[in-house]
Amino acid sequence: MAGAHWVVVLFCLGPGHVHGAPQDQVSEKVASCIGSVTQQKTPAVVRIRSVDRHGELNGTGFYMDPSGLVCTVAELVEGCGDVSVVMDGKSVPAKTVAVDTRSGVAFLRVEGTNNSSCFLTPGTRTNAALLTPVIGIGIPKDQKATGVLGMVSGNATHEGERFFCVPQIEATIPMSEGEAGAPILDLSGSLLGMVITGNTQSGICRFLPAGAIAKLHKDFIRYGRFQQAWVGTVVEEAAVPQGNSRTRIVSVEPESPAEKAGLRPGDIILGIGSNSICNPEDVLGASFYLTAGESVNLTLLRSGNLKKVSIRCGEYPDPATQVTGADQPPIVGQVNP
Amino acid sequence: MSHEPMHRIIRLKRYEQPPEGYHENFLKEFHRRQRAELLKPSISTLLTERISAIFSDLRVPAFAYAGAAALAILSGVVIMRLTPSSQAPGAYSVSYSTYPVTIQKMQPVSLRVEPANQLPNLPSQLFPPSFLLQARPASHESPLSF
Numbered sequence: 001m002a003g004a005h006w007v008v009v010l011f012c013l014g015p016g017h018v019h020g021a022p023q024d025q026v027s028e029k030v031a032s033c034i035g036s037v038t039q040q041k042t043p044a045v046v047r048i049r050s051v052d053r054h055g056e057l058n059g060t061g062f063y064m065d066p067s068g069l070v071c072t073v074a075e076l077v078e079g080c081g082d083v084s085v086v087m088d089g090k091s092v093p094a095k096t097v098a099v100d101t102r103s104g105v106a107f108l109r110v111e112g113t114n115n116s117s118c119f120l121t122p123g124t125r126t127n128a129a130l131l132t133p134v135i136g137i138g139i140p141k142d143q144k145a146t147g148v149l150g151m152v153s154g155n156a157t158h159e160g161e162r163f164f165c166v167p168q169i170e171a172t173i174p175m176s177e178g179e180a181g182a183p184i185l186d187l188s189g190s191l192l193g194m195v196i197t198g199n200t201q202s203g204i205c206r207f208l209p210a211g212a213i214a215k216l217h218k219d220f221i222r223y224g225r226f227q228q229a230w231v232g233t234v235v236e237e238a239a240v241p242q243g244n245s246r247t248r249i250v251s252v253e254p255e256s257p258a259e260k261a262g263l264r265p266g267d268i269i270l271g272i273g274s275n276s277i278c279n280p281e282d283v284l285g286a287s288f289y290l291t292a293g294e295s296v297n298l299t300l301l302r303s304g305n306l307k308k309v310s311i312r313c314g315e316y317p318d319p320a321t322q323v324t325g326a327d328q329p330p331i332v333g334q335v336n337p
Numbered sequence: 338m339s340h341e342p343m344h345r346i347i348r349l350k351r352y353e354q355p356p357e358g359y360h361e362n363f364l365k366e367f368h369r370r371q372r373a374e375l376l377k378p379s380i381s382t383l384l385t386e387r388i389s390a391i392f393s394d395l396r397v398p399a400f401a402y403a404g405a406a407a408l409a410i411l412s413g414v415v416i417m418r419l420t421p422s423s424q425a426p427g428a429y430s431v432s433y434s435t436y437p438v439t440i441q442k443m444q445p446v447s448l449r450v451e452p453a454n455q456l457p458n459l460p461s462q463l464f465p466p467s468f469l470l471q472a473r474p475a476s477h478e479s480p481l482s483f
Contacts, residue, residue: 056467177470234481
């Protein structure tokens with residue numbers, strides 16, 4: 001598998017490096033490329049430290065903008081106290097300003113003015129092509145930030161029988177403990193996503209695409225909180241596809257935006273906004289990028305007739321998956337059932 | 338069934354004589370086997386025999402054995418009850434286990450929810466820092482709804 005990494009990197013660097021170029025020169029070029037990206041972007045990567053009822057937690061995060069907003073995994077700060085960002089060996093207090101447990105993302109605001117001048121702006125990419133070379137920059141245990149090379153190996157839409165709220169990307173990057181929340185970059189240094197979970201034995205990690213982080217960032221900048229959208233339908237897989245889609249509405253929640261817009265059980269969803277819907281799980285990836293309070297066009301098939309419906313999205317009703325709020329103290333000490 | 342064949346054999350055997358030295362050899366062979374049998378028994382058998390021999394010499398009455406056994410059991414029970422507990426009443430001990438903290442206490446434990454900044458520094462002092470990689474996967478949507 002490691003050999004495949006080099007093949008991909010060599011391909012990306014250009015054919016001239018493969019044909020006729022000495023092996024050591026090619027290796028130098030690859031190392032230089034990785035080293036350059038790592039060196040440029042490492043100042044944006046910080047260690048996140050918090051304390052929960054079991055003790056100290058450590059992970060990784062990264063600056064998203066010059067205002068001192070740091071992105072990390074929700075697990076690291078949700079229900080924790082004494083959150084701090086460790087930068088250049090100095091610990092700076094940070095405040096948890098937003099948590100989205102659906103996607104596993106949390107935003108922190110670093111208190112003080114000595115924020116990093118380097119930051120990683122999330123782009124709009126919601127996926128990455130197979131075999132795309134990627135670099136993960138994390139802070140493993142007590143070490144300094146290190147760049148690790150890997151490549152995209154697939155997409156993950158679900159775990160077992162349950163689906164993620166937004167499809168994640170799998171990559172063959174051997175991340176270590178303490179690197180949850182590490183940024184994943186392409187070879188040009190652009191942010192591709194953030195590590196949600198990894199397996200040290202298999203060397204495979206899953207990361208949330210940058211587009212999902214960008215959506216949450218946009219919500220936060222605009223509304224000061226995450227605005228998860230809700231339409232109010234439950235879908236299932238239809239036995240027979242209609243109009244190239246197997247996504248059938250099973251039920252419509254009472255008083256929901258879907259009911260107000262006239263959606264009915266039995267309707268086949270062909271599209272949400274500009275996203276085509278083929279399978280039921282496609283609605284999760286498409287609906288995650290909707291914002292509460294905004295309208296979206298749904299393309300439906302009802303009794304064989306094409307129908308377009310405009311729906312004004314409501315707010316996601318489950319408070320457990322919503323924002324904690326900047327001023328609410330985190331609650332600890334509760335006993336999980 | 339006729340007994341005639343049997344009578345004939347007995348008549349023949351009546352005149353049959355053992356070979357010379359048969360009785361002397363028989364005695365020697367008997368003694369040899371007896372010695373071999375004495376050496377064969379297991380250690381436990383020998384031990385039992387010897388203990389029995391000792392006690393038989395002492396002429397201890399049979400009920401004394403039952404009394405000794407009862408005394409031994411009674412002593413064991415008393416010793417177990419009198420052994421002092423390693424924990425004073427009301428004290429608790431903290432140990433590493435599957436769950437980070439195990440509180441063993443005779444009194445009921447009341448749990449209350451309080452902000453993190455009011456918690457004592459107990460956890461961070463007791464446990465080494467943990468480094469997160471297996472973050473909880475992004476929430477699962479079931480059934481598929483939006």
